[in-house]
Amino acid sequence: MATATATPATNPAASPAAAAGVIEIRAADGQWTAVCARSDLVPGRGVAVLLPDGRQAALFLDRSGRPHAIGNRDPFTGACVLARGLLGSTGNEGRPFVASPLLKQRFDLVTGVCLDEPEVSVPVYAARVVS
Amino acid sequence: MSTGTTETIVLVGHGMVGQRFLEELASRGVTERARVVVLCEEPRPAYDRVHLTSYFTGATPQSLSLLPEGFLDRHGIELRTGDPAVAIDRAARTVTARSGFSVRYDTLVLATGSYPFVPPVPGRDATGCFVYRTIEDVEAIKRYAAGARTGVVVGGGLLGLEAAGALRGLGVTAHIVEFNPRLMALQVDEGGGAALRRTVEEMGLVVHTGVGGQEITTGEDGRVTGMVLSDGSAIGTDLVIFSAGVRPRDQLARECGLAVGERGGVVIDERCRTADPAVYAIGECARAVDGTVYGLVAPGYEMAATAAEAIAAGEACAASFTSADTSTKLKLLGVDVASFGDAHGRTEGCLDVVYADSRAGVYKKLVIGQDGTLLGGVLVGDAESYGLLRPLTGSVPPAAPEQLVLPAGLAPPAAIGPSALPDDATICSCHNVSKGAIRAAVTETGCTSVPEVKKCTRAGTGCGSCVKVLTQLVNDELAASGVAVDTGLCGCFAHTRQELYEIVLALRITSYQELLDSHGRPEARGGDGCEICKPAVASIIASLAPAIGADGHVLDGEQAALQDTNDHFLANMQRNGSYSVVPRVPGGEISPEKLIVIGEVARDFGLYTKITGGQRIDMFGARVEQLPAIWARLVEAGFESGHAYGKALRTVKSCVGSTWCRYGVQDSVRMAIDLELRYRGLRSPHKLKAAVSGCARECAEARGKDFGVIATASGWNLYVGGNGGATPRHADLLAQDLSDAELVRLIDRFLMFYIRTADRLERTSTWLERLDGGLDHLRDVVVHDSLGICDELERLMAAHVAAYRDEWAETLKDPEKLRRFVSFVNAPEAPDPSVRFVPERDQHKPDLTVLAGPEIPVRTLEGSAS
Ligand code: SRM
Numbered sequence: 001m002a003t004a005t006a007t008p009a010t011n012p013a014a015s016p017a018a019a020a021g022v023i024e025i026r027a028a029d030g031q032w033t034a035v036c037a038r039s040d041l042v043p044g045r046g047v048a049v050l051l052p053d054g055r056q057a058a059l060f061l062d063r064s065g066r067p068h069a070i071g072n073r074d075p076f077t078g079a080c081v082l083a084r085g086l087l088g089s090t091g092n093e094g095r096p097f098v099a100s101p102l103l104k105q106r107f108d109l110v111t112g113v114c115l116d117e118p119e120v121s122v123p124v125y126a127a128r129v130v131s
Numbered sequence: 132m133s134t135g136t137t138e139t140i141v142l143v144g145h146g147m148v149g150q151r152f153l154e155e156l157a158s159r160g161v162t163e164r165a166r167v168v169v170l171c172e173e174p175r176p177a178y179d180r181v182h183l184t185s186y187f188t189g190a191t192p193q194s195l196s197l198l199p200e201g202f203l204d205r206h207g208i209e210l211r212t213g214d215p216a217v218a219i220d221r222a223a224r225t226v227t228a229r230s231g232f233s234v235r236y237d238t239l240v241l242a243t244g245s246y247p248f249v250p251p252v253p254g255r256d257a258t259g260c261f262v263y264r265t266i267e268d269v270e271a272i273k274r275y276a277a278g279a280r281t282g283v284v285v286g287g288g289l290l291g292l293e294a295a296g297a298l299r300g301l302g303v304t305a306h307i308v309e310f311n312p313r314l315m316a317l318q319v320d321e322g323g324g325a326a327l328r329r330t331v332e333e334m335g336l337v338v339h340t341g342v343g344g345q346e347i348t349t350g351e352d353g354r355v356t357g358m359v360l361s362d363g364s365a366i367g368t369d370l371v372i373f374s375a376g377v378r379p380r381d382q383l384a385r386e387c388g389l390a391v392g393e394r395g396g397v398v399i400d401e402r403c404r405t406a407d408p409a410v411y412a413i414g415e416c417a418r419a420v421d422g423t424v425y426g427l428v429a430p431g432y433e434m435a436a437t438a439a440e441a442i443a444a445g446e447a448c449a450a451s452f453t454s455a456d457t458s459t460k461l462k463l464l465g466v467d468v469a470s471f472g473d474a475h476g477r478t479e480g481c482l483d484v485v486y487a488d489s490r491a492g493v494y495k496k497l498v499i500g501q502d503g504t505l506l507g508g509v510l511v512g513d514a515e516s517y518g519l520l521r522p523l524t525g526s527v528p529p530a531a532p533e534q535l536v537l538p539a540g541l542a543p544p545a546a547i548g549p550s551a552l553p554d555d556a557t558i559c560s561c562h563n564v565s566k567g568a569i570r571a572a573v574t575e576t577g578c579t580s581v582p583e584v585k586k587c588t589r590a591g592t593g594c595g596s597c598v599k600v601l602t603q604l605v606n607d608e609l610a611a612s613g614v615a616v617d618t619g620l621c622g623c624f625a626h627t628r629q630e631l632y633e634i635v636l637a638l639r640i641t642s643y644q645e646l647l648d649s650h651g652r653p654e655a656r657g658g659d660g661c662e663i664c665k666p667a668v669a670s671i672i673a674s675l676a677p678a679i680g681a682d683g684h685v686l687d688g689e690q691a692a693l694q695d696t697n698d699h700f701l702a703n704m705q706r707n708g709s710y711s712v713v714p715r716v717p718g719g720e721i722s723p724e725k726l727i728v729i730g731e732v733a734r735d736f737g738l739y740t741k742i743t744g745g746q747r748i749d750m751f752g753a754r755v756e757q758l759p760a761i762w763a764r765l766v767e768a769g770f771e772s773g774h775a776y777g778k779a780l781r782t783v784k785s786c787v788g789s790t791w792c793r794y795g796v797q798d799s800v801r802m803a804i805d806l807e808l809r810y811r812g813l814r815s816p817h818k819l820k821a822a823v824s825g826c827a828r829e830c831a832e833a834r835g836k837d838f839g840v841i842a843t844a845s846g847w848n849l850y851v852g853g854n855g856g857a858t859p860r861h862a863d864l865l866a867q868d869l870s871d872a873e874l875v876r877l878i879d880r881f882l883m884f885y886i887r888t889a890d891r892l893e894r895t896s897t898w899l900e901r902l903d904g905g906l907d908h909l910r911d912v913v914v915h916d917s918l919g920i921c922d923e924l925e926r927l928m929a930a931h932v933a934a935y936r937d938e939w940a941e942t943l944k945d946p947e948k949l950r951r952f953v954s955f956v957n958a959p960e961a962p963d964p965s966v967r968f969v970p971e972r973d974q975h976k977p978d979l980t981v982l983a984g985p986e987i988p989v990r991t992l993e994g995s996a997s
């Protein structure tokens with residue numbers, strides 16, 4: 001899938017972070033795929049993304065407007081919900097993490113490692129904004 | 132020991148003083164060398180009689196028990212419950228119990244307490260007449276009062292007022308008949324009695340002073356129907372409680388030839404010994420060397436320690452008991468009443484300093500000696516300063532007496548504080564703990580909190596009246612020794628939730644980022660915060676939204692990024708990532724049409740349905756992208772969000788009440804609906820639950836709720852701080868017999884005060900337990916407006932009520948907000964394949980095998996994958 005199906009940005013005035021641009025994710029096969037407009041995301045929150053191979057990613061914008069993508073499946077419950085967790089950075093050397101909405105374990109968005117149980121991790125996907 | 136076999140100590144009576152005596156024996160090692168046998172008349176071991184009245188407000192025999200776990204086994208004490216002593220043979224040194232059990236003693240200790248005095252009124256044995264002394268008594272009263280409308284309490288002393296208050300709490304109209312010209316004649320003087328009477332009458336109790344009961348009338352079934360008074364008037368009543376004083380239980384002693392006082396009480400010397408050196412008497416059954424039979428626990432405890440010391444040390448005993456302080460501080464019907472020292476001003480040449488405000492029901496008198504020494508005093512309506520004044524008795528206070536009686540607002544700041552007290556001042560009179568001992572518990576023993584100090588010194592574990600001063604002392608001492616506890620909300624904020632609330636309100640901060648960057652810990656500023664403070668700050672901003680000019684909708688702007696996922700999707704996430712849908716059903720009342728709509732929606736969207744524990748219906752298994760369509764149907768049919776997902780008002784449960792139920796005394800359904808509609812949407816530190824019952828039978832389980840309302844014949848009783856869940860707590864009575872308007876106003880204040888001062892995720896129950904000064908303080912703030920903030924609390928609630936909008940209706944109208952309700956940002960309609968169901972009974976449940984297995988690729992995009 002090469003084109004985003006989402007509606008174009010309709011809310012340019014909302015915040016500076018909602019500036020124009022398209023977010024791309026690099027999937028397992030090394031290909032960059034455009035998944036949505038940057039304005040589809042609210043900084044501090046995520047959306048679920050369907051990757052070309054049928055897997056699910058959780059895509060987030062941190063406060064500074066940088067995108068991060070990890071696997072959407074919560075390894076502790078098996079449910080595909082990480083995109084619906086809350087972002088934070090405090091206590092993780094300033095690196096963003098997401099707290100699972102189900103049982104609240106936190107995952108580092110840069111390394112995919114679970115901060116509460118370091119043996120557990122989720123896949124990390126490269127993400128970028130292109131204008 | 133004299134016989135060569137093991138020394139045997141027999142204790143008759145296992146009441147408050149008896150148990151204390153056993154503890155004193157054990158702490159002196161006597162239980163290691165001697166056999167200890169206890170004869171206990173009641174069916175259960177010693178319990179806290181002082182707090183007997185709390186039985187009506189949720190205490191249980193277990194919670195009142197005074198016997199520490201494992202105490203008897205640890206010290207090898209033989210306790211025979213339900214087996215009273217019936218005879219003592221002093222020559223043979225044996226005691227015989229009712230069961231026939233007989234035991235030989237070396238030392239015998241009588242701790243048989245008192246019995247309630249019942250004046251010889253004809254009819255006093257009728258069904259419906261009670262006394263007020265044991266758990267069995269209060270159980271019987273509680274049961275009988277369930278069918279009663281009116282009750283008479285004979286006796287306007289301490290216990291009488293407590294009993295009347297308890298009746299009132301049960302929804303019974305209470306009359307107090309007191310022979311003396313004023314209430315609590317023993318403790319307070321005329322001025323205090325008048326202030327007390329006014330306040331008590333304002334609460335709806337009917338007071339008759341200067342009259343006695345002459346006859347109790349009964350119906351054909353032998354049950355009480357009324358009472359004729361000595362002035363010829365009559366009161367129609369369903370029950371009578373005698374609370375006209377107590378008499379020492381000295382019969383066993385009399386029968387074996389021991390001396391008793393003129394007005395009863397086993398005569399003892401300063402070591403608590405009777406004329407027979409092998410027999411001691413302690414507690415309420417004893418008459419001390421000063422000729423007094425003390426009816427309070429503190430002197431009883433002193434006697435217990437003295438007797439134990441005498442038995443342990445023999446002739447070397449240095450302890451003695453001659454007389455005791457009869458200071459008391461009580462909370463009667465929510466009114467503070469305290470008296471201490473020479474309350475009646477009997478010392479020669481003494482002078483009074485009096486402050487009286489009859490409008491506020493406050494009366495304070497200090498008795499001052501000619502040299503300026505504080506001799507005693509009476510405090511009614513405001514006994515804040517009792518904890519400080521009592522220890523100062525006998526010394527010249529560090530501030531002028533007139534400053535000491537002024538209300539807090541008028542007195543110069545810090546006229547006196549606990550720091551002004553000398554180290555030897557007694558802080559806890561129940562357990563005789565001095566200020567020095569409390570300080571030492573912190574500085575020497577290393578206690579770092581009030582509960583630890585309580586445990587280690589026992590201070591504050593009796594009547595509780597010293598806890599306030601105790602807390603101040605402990606905190607001062609901790610601060611002085613440099614113990615600092617990080618009370619910050621989380622890694623991002625060094626402030627507590629309460630402080631953040633005040634900051635947001637005062638500076639009108641409407642954004643989380645602004646708050647984090649201006650008030651966060653230095654290392655957290657500029658960052659993404661964390662999952663703990665984000666929802667907490669979001670909740671604060673939402674609670675204050677109308678007042679600080681923020682947008683109230685949880686999905687608006689930055690607010691959307693702060694909410695927990697349930698708030699973010701206005702639904703509760705389930706274990707497989709699907710959601711549940713809970714429409715509001717105010718008061719649990721629902722029309723057939725609306726029931727049909729719920730049924731149809733659930734059927735059409737394939738949702739599992741269940742009646743919840745909150746009197747409404749939950750529909751489970753909705754996928755995120757289905758939520759708007761489901762809610763469009765519900766909103767169209769007139770439903771609103773039930774906020775099952777929010778830290779907000781959940782349900783106000785109701786019972787059917789007076790409209791249908793034969794027992795109902797008020798329309799509980801209407802009130803529940805009114806309350807639910809008033810507080811719906813109110814964001815708070817934790818979820819809020821409420822209920823309204825139509826009578827004291829309490830079918831709506833209101834006392835298990837954050838605020839519970841129970842109908843009485845003359846209005847509503849408001850209970851607060853109840854909780855089900857993991858740590859259940861019965862709600863405490865905050866105020867009684869309120870009109871509709873008074874009830875709502877008080878709940879407004881209560882909720883806003885809670886929202887303002889509670890910690891994140893702190894239910895009202897834990898908040899109330901933690902609150903300094905507890906229920907009394909809460910009542911001071913929200914009923915008596917002691918902080919002068921009630922206007923503001925009411926204003927904040929009015930703003931919330933006016934600004935309420937249904938979150939789901941608003942969301943459906945706003946395409947921007949609806950954009951998030953998609954399965955995938957780049958494939959909005961493709962269902963998440965891991966949300967699957969398997970049949971269960973007539974419905975279905977999440978398919979967990981899907982979740983346990985490997986990730987399943989989404990098939991709907993077949994062909995489009997590159
Ligand atoms: C649906 C329901 C069970 C049912 O099938 O009946 C339920 C379900 C949940 N309860 Fe409950 N509780 C439900 C009534 C209760 C009750 C009974 C009541 O309200 O009368 C209680 C005890 C009363 C109380 O709260 O004091 C109750 C005490 C709890 C607690 C423990 C709270 C505590 O203070 O200890 C939690 C956990 C928490 O909130 O931290 C909890 C949490 C939950 C959560 C939110 C757990 C979760 O995070 O997933 C459940 C999700 C609900 C959902 O997805 O819709 N639920 N829960 C009931 C919904 C009532 C409603 O209509 O809103």
Ligand SMILES: Cc1cc2nc3c(=O)[nH]c(=O)nc-3n(C[C@H](O)[C@H](O)[C@H](O)COP(=O)(O)OP(=O)(O)OC[C@H]3O[C@@H](n4cnc5c(N)ncnc54)[C@H](O)[C@@H]3O)c2cc1C
Nearest residue numbers: 144146147148172180181215216243244414415426427428
């Ligand atoms: C409702 C209420 C509120 C009170 N509030 C306060 C207060 O605020 N402050 C305060 O200081 N005091 C208060 N008191 C008084 C306080 O409870 C008593 O001072 C205290 O209980 C006295 O202890 P005791 O052990 O001497 O007597 P009790 O606690 O009465 O114990 C005596 C025990 O001996 C048993 N007994 C009697 N005869 C025999 C026998 N022959 N064989 C075996 N057992 C026998 C009795 O059944 C009883 O269990 C209150 C009392 C009541 C009822």
Ligand code: SF4
Nearest residue numbers: 786792795825826830
């Ligand atoms: S609580 Fe309600 S339903 Fe229950 S008996 Fe009283 S009025 Fe009837």
Ligand code: FES
Nearest residue numbers: 559561593594595
């Ligand atoms: S004075 Fe009663 S507990 Fe301290």
